Amino acid sequence: MRSILALVRKEFIQVFRDPVMLRLIFVSPIIQVFLLGYAVNFDVKLIPMALYDFDRSQLSRDLARSFSVGDYFVIESPRIPLQRIEDGFKQDRYRVALVIPEGFSERVRTGRPAEVGFWVDGTNANSAGIAIGYAGTIVQRFNERHLPTRIPIEMRQKILYNPEGRSVYFMVPGIVATLLTTITVMLTSMAIVREREVGTLEQIMVTPISKTALILGKTIPFAILGFLEISAALALGTAWFRIPFIGSKVLLYGLALIYLLTALGVGMLISTLCRTQQQAMFFGWFFTLFTILTSGFVTPIENMPSIVQHITLANPLRYFIKIVRGIMMKGAGVGDLYPEILAMVAFGIIIFTSASLTFSKRL
Amino acid sequence: MNAIEVHRLSKAYGPITAVSKFSLSVESGEIVALAGPDGAGKTSLFRSICNLIDFEEGEVRILGHDVRSEFDIIKPMLGYMPETFSLYPDLSVEENLKFFAGIFGVRRTDFEIRKKYLYEFSGLGAFARRRAQHLSGGMKQKLALCCNLIHQPKVLILDEPTKGVDPLSRRQFWEILKRLRDEGTAILAATPYMDELNHARRTAFMAGGRKLAEGTLQDLIASYTGSIFVLPALPKEEKIGLLAASKELKVQRVGASLRIHAPKAMSLDEIAKSLSDAGIESAGLRQVSPNLEDIFVELIAREGLESNA
Numbered sequence: 141m142r143s144i145l146a147l148v149r150k151e152f153i154q155v156f157r158d159p160v161m162l163r164l165i166f167v168s169p170i171i172q173v174f175l176l177g178y179a180v181n182f183d184v185k186l187i188p189m190a191l192y193d194f195d196r197s198q199l200s201r202d203l204a205r206s207f208s209v210g211d212y213f214v215i216e217s218p219r220i221p222l223q224r225i226e227d228g229f230k231q232d233r234y235r236v237a238l239v240i241p242e243g244f245s246e247r248v249r250t251g252r253p254a255e256v257g258f259w260v261d262g263t264n265a266n267s268a269g270i271a272i273g274y275a276g277t278i279v280q281r282f283n284e285r286h287l288p289t290r291i292p293i294e295m296r297q298k299i300l301y302n303p304e305g306r307s308v309y310f311m312v313p314g315i316v317a318t319l320l321t322t323i324t325v326m327l328t329s330m331a332i333v334r335e336r337e338v339g340t341l342e343q344i345m346v347t348p349i350s351k352t353a354l355i356l357g358k359t360i361p362f363a364i365l366g367f368l369e370i371s372a373a374l375a376l377g378t379a380w381f382r383i384p385f386i387g388s389k390v391l392l393y394g395l396a397l398i399y400l401l402t403a404l405g406v407g408m409l410i411s412t413l414c415r416t417q418q419q420a421m422f423f424g425w426f427f428t429l430f431t432i433l434t435s436g437f438v439t440p441i442e443n444m445p446s447i448v449q450h451i452t453l454a455n456p457l458r459y460f461i462k463i464v465r466g467i468m469m470k471g472a473g474v475g476d477l478y479p480e481i482l483a484m485v486a487f488g489i490i491i492f493t494s495a496s497l498t499f500s501k502r503l
Numbered sequence: 504m505n506a507i508e509v510h511r512l513s514k515a516y517g518p519i520t521a522v523s524k525f526s527l528s529v530e531s532g533e534i535v536a537l538a539g540p541d542g543a544g545k546t547s548l549f550r551s552i553c554n555l556i557d558f559e560e561g562e563v564r565i566l567g568h569d570v571r572s573e574f575d576i577i578k579p580m581l582g583y584m585p586e587t588f589s590l591y592p593d594l595s596v597e598e599n600l601k602f603f604a605g606i607f608g609v610r611r612t613d614f615e616i617r618k619k620y621l622y623e624f625s626g627l628g629a630f631a632r633r634r635a636q637h638l639s640g641g642m643k644q645k646l647a648l649c650c651n652l653i654h655q656p657k658v659l660i661l662d663e664p665t666k667g668v669d670p671l672s673r674r675q676f677w678e679i680l681k682r683l684r685d686e687g688t689a690i691l692a693a694t695p696y697m698d699e700l701n702h703a704r705r706t707a708f709m710a711g712g713r714k715l716a717e718g719t720l721q722d723l724i725a726s727y728t729g730s731i732f733v734l735p736a737l738p739k740e741e742k743i744g745l746l747a748a749s750k751e752l753k754v755q756r757v758g759a760s761l762r763i764h765a766p767k768a769m770s771l772d773e774i775a776k777s778l779s780d781a782g783i784e785s786a787g788l789r790q791v792s793p794n795l796e797d798i799f800v801e802l803i804a805r806e807g808l809e810s811n812a
Contacts, residue, residue, distance in 0.1 A: 146605020150594065157593050339589035343650075346553050348578040349606045 143349045147357025151331065155365070165327075165365060169319050169373045176315055177308045177381050184270040189213040190237040192222050192257075197245035199286070203256070206282050207238060212274045225259065235261040236271050248286065301386075301469045309384075312377035313464040314437040316370045320396060321403050321457055322428045323369050327362045328407025329420040337416060355496055359404045366400060367393070387467035391474065395463050395481065401488030402456045408495035431457040456487040504567050506531045506658050506689030507552065512561035514547050514712075521547035522558070523712040529689045531657065534680060536703035537693040538799065544712040545693045546586055549662045552691075553583045565658055577658075579607070582651030586662040586693075588643055592636035596627055596646055599635055600653060607654035614653070621649045625679060641672025648679065659683065661692040665699065677702045697795040706795075708802055715802040720795070727793045729801060732774050734761040735787040746781040764797065 155161050189207060193200050207213045213236065220228050228234050239257030247254040258275050262268045302309045335341040344354065377383045406427060414420040433439075434448065435457040441449055452458050459480040466472035466480075474481065507529040514522040521544045529535045539545055551558040554570045554577075563570040565577045590599045600621070604614040622628030625645045630638060635646060644664055651659065659680075665673040677699065680690055692703070700706045706723065708715040716723060737759055738746075746763075747754045752774075753764040763774060775785040793801075 142608055143606040146602050149605070150591065150598070150602045153598060154591065154593055338592070339585055339587040340591060342550075342555060342585045342587075343583070343589040344606060345555055346578065346581060346583040347603070347606045348575070348608060 141353075143347075143353045144357045144360070147349075147354070148361050151358070151361035155361070165323065165369065166372070169315075169369050170376060172315050172319065173312060173373050173376045173381075176311045177377070184267045184274075185211045187213050187236055187267075187271050187274075188234040189215050190218040190220075190225070190228055190234040190259075191215050192218070192225075192237065192239040194242040195240045195244040199245035199248060200240045202286075203240065203279075203282055204238065206278050207275070212271075212278075229259070229261050235267070236275070238275075308377075308381045309469060310465070312373065312381060312383050313468045314435075314461055316373050316377075317399075317457060317461045317464045318428070318432050318435070318437055319369050319373055320366045320399065320460075321431060322424075324362050324366045324400060324403040325407045325410070325428055326421070326424040327365065328359060328404050329410035329414065329424050330417050331362070332358055332408065332411035333414050333417050333420040336411075351496075351499070355408070355499060359408070362407070363397075363400050363404060366403070367396070370396060383468070385468050386471035387473070388471075392464065392467045395460070395467075395477075395484065398481070398484050398488050399456065399460045399463075401492040402484070405488070405491035405493075405495035408499050409491070412495075412498050412500065431455050434458065435461050437461055456484060456491075459483045459487075505529060505564075506533075506566055507535075507660075507691055508562075508564040509548075509552060510562045510564075512548065512551055512558055512563060514544075514551050514556065514558040520712050522551065524561070525709070525712070525714055526561075527691075527707055527714070527717070529658075529691050531689045532684055532687045533705075534684050534690045534692065534703045536700050536706045537691065537709055538695075538697065538700055538706055538795075539693075539709035540803075541695070543709045545709055546662055547712075548709070549583075549660055549691075549693065553581070553660060579654060580657045582654075582656035582659045584644075584647050584651055584659075584661045584664050586666070588647060590635050590643070590647055590650060593634060595632050595634050596638070597631045599646060599650055603650040604653045609654055617653055617655070621652060624682070625649050626675075639672070641668045641676070644668055644672070644676060645679070648676070652683070657688060659688055659690045659692075661690065663693045663695060666695055673699065697799065700795055708799060710803050710806060713806070715806055716798075723795070723798050724793060727798050727801060729767055729793070729797075730765045730769050731791050731793050731797060732763045732765070732771070732788055733757075733791050734763065734778070734783070734785065735759070736784070737761060738781075738783045742781050742783050746777065746783060752777065 155165065191204050191207075193204060204215060208215050216234060218225075218228055218234070218237075222239065225237055225239075228237070237257075237259040239259070241255065241257070244254050244256065256279070258272070260268045260271055332341070335344070349357075374385070378385050407424070410420055410423045410427070414423060434441075434444075434452045434455050436452070437457075441452050441458065444452065463472075463477050463480050463484070466477055470476075505528040507527070509525060509527040511524045511526055512522055513520070513524055523544075525544075525548060527535070527537075537545055537548070547556070550556045552563050552565070552570065554563075554574045566580055568574075568576045570577060591602070594602065597618075600618055601614070604617070609617065622631065625648070627642065627645060627649060630642060635643060638646060648661075648664065661680075665676050668676065673696070680692065681702065684690055694700070701720065705717060705719055707717040708723075716726060718726070737756065738761070743754055743756075743761070746752065751766050753766075755762040755764070765774065771788065771790055775788055778785040778788065
């Protein structure tokens with residue numbers, strides 16, 4: 141017990157004495173929350189739209205106006221002839237274009253099918269898809285108003301948990317989970333490898349400290365730092381970005397503790413593979429990048445090819461991100477999250493145990 | 504019962520033999536030195552003794568306990584200083600001591616007493632708050648030693664503790680070791696410095712993983728088969744060349760004098776004759792007793808001959 145305390149105390153002295161390390165640990169969560177909170181924005185609004193109205197009728201003006209209702213599209217009259225419509229896309233003057241052909245109102249009035257053209261810049265597939273969705277809805281509403289003979293099926297949407305669809309609500313819980321992964325994996329592996337590099341591990345190995353005490357002494361400090369990190373990220377997210385925290389904080393921290401078994405275990409495994417801190421850094425970076433990309437942090441897992449979707453099942457971060465989002469945004473409880481919790485418990489036990497077994501007290 | 508008992512220890516890294524059938528013993532209250540060139544296998548031997556690496560053959564007992572099966576019993580009584588400086592450079596002198604006291608399980612009250620004693624003993628007290636990285640080389644080594652003394656070990660294993668340290672600090676370091684010896688500690692220390700072997704009761708010479716010789720300084724000097732002469736003058740270059748070529752003599756310039764090694768016992772007259780054959784004045788020529796370097800060079804040469812045969 142005394143030996144664990146000695147290790148923990150030493151680790152903290154070292155962290156707090158290293159200005160680079162301190163900045164890395166405490167400034168990086170703040171930057172991440174701000175940067176991702178502001179910069180990563182999937183909300184598509186105020187899309188510049190070119191309008192080519194060759195019909196020039198009351199009806200065509202009506203249709204155009206229905207596009208400008210709400211914040212979705214901003215209509216501009218292009219000075220470029222239709223033949224060179226692509227120039228406007230290339231110059232990024234507009235991202236979508238609505239083309240209403242001559243005779244549009246005539247066809248509608250006489251009950252014949254009418255067509256309008258809708259051009260979309262597909263460079264950003266994500267926002268293109270959203271723009272098409274908006275346009276589809278607008279045209280459908282327009283149909284309902286002007287063709288009352290058909291019986292329309294009206295869909296009333298109710299968006300739960302994030303009714304305004306703000307990206308930051310979705311991002312910050314993800315940041316909490318990825319931060320905990322990065323910090324604990326990196327710091328744990330580097331701290332152990334540093335001891336090996338400097339030679340202090342050789343010195344410690346001949347002391348009466350037990351393997352268990354050594355493992356605990358080298359992991360507890362980074363678990364504590366990890367908790368400090370996520371607390372900072374959560375405080376910033378709720379105070380600055382006003383993200384609602386609906387579920388139980390105690391549950392979130394409890395499950396974070398289970399998740400830490402995995403992250404700390406991975407850090408230890410990396411340290412047994414690496415001889416230098418650079419190697420450990422690279423391994424840690426590769427691991428975190430890979431797990432973050434396949435975790436559903438940014439890209440929804442459902443959008444991935446089915447092979448990749450199967451791979452993500454082996455990614456512990458995937459479950460933890462789902463848990464954090466579930467607790468924070470939906471107020472999910474143990475009953476709602478038990479499959480993820482079970483997966484995380486299994487990962488934690490397997491990874492931490494195998495890391496402890498491979499962690500050798502010899503050179 | 505010997506404090507350290509190494510019996511026919513062999514350690515190999517794949518096809519490379521690092522230590523070969525090495526035996527050595529150290530009693531309590533005794534300093535035994537291990538001398539040998541870099542790559543002799545000293546560090547591998549020490550790491551095997553301290554159970555840090557596996558070894559293929561042989562047995563090591565510390566205070567009667569087998570290091571492989573009973574290392575947990577040994578640990579609280581053992582202090583080991585690795586070859587590389589292995590303290591925390593960003594921790595102060597006192598923090599390093601406190602850390603080692605913690606992992607050695609030393610009680611707080613015992614630590615305070617022990618700390619005072621070690622500070623007085625090593626002269627580190629004045630630097631208690633200084634970070635280890637800002638200490639001089641000699642002070643660093645003293646601190647490393649003190650960290651290994653915090654739990655009052657009965658056996659100390661030191662891998663080249665004075666390497667790269669200035670002569671004055673080296674002498675102080677050995678004074679500390681002698682004090683520990685007088686308190687009953689068994690000490691096994693490797694050193695690259697021949698002059699330090701005087702501090703040990705016995706010395707083991709190691710090269711190529713093998714023990715070439717072992718004994719007190721007197722034993723080792725007595726075992727020397729050649730003879731050594733000193734001429735207090737430096738003859739002309741071509742004459743020295745002539746001398747070196749004419750006989751099996753090895754000639755070495757030391758300052759303003761010439762040191763002549765003869766492979767076997769030769770009289771002063773025989774050497775004087777060789778000198779005059781080369782046209783060198785033999786005034787002041789005298790025989791000297793071999794120093795440890797001579798002995799070591801001869802041992803390695805003899806070993807080389809044996810391995811060629």
